[in-house]
Amino acid sequence: MPIATYRLVALDCPDPPSLAAFYRAVLGGEIKKYDEDWYDLYLPGGARIAFQRAPDHRRPEWPRGDHDSQQEHLDFDVTDIERAQEEVLALGATPLDLDDRDGERGFRVYADPAGHPFCLCWE
Secondary structure: OOOOEEEEEEEEEEOOOHHHHHHHHHOOOOOEEOOEEEEEOOOOOOOOOEEEEEOOOOOOOOOOOOOOOOEEEEEOOOOOOOHHHHHHHHHHOEEOOOOOOOOOOOEEEOOOOOOOOEEEEOO
């Protein structure tokens, strides 16, 4: 039984509306603004890509795997955050930011064993 279901991929960037427009031109879909720092692109078929403002963003140096080469994170929906957190930590995840403000924020941030950030989210 899986721990979570896929939600979205979030791309860090200096200009979320412009990058969202680029991907809309490539993939189609509809852009929805959450706030000045976060835009979602809802794709035909149901997938979603998010664009998050990162003012100090540096372009990845592909295909290098060293410093500053990966700048995205994954979001996963869960129904029970406490159980899901326990399970991902047991699998080797590292907590990065667990302050969900007593559930107000609706997500917690972890790193996978290779250091890539991901969020467990609930509504």
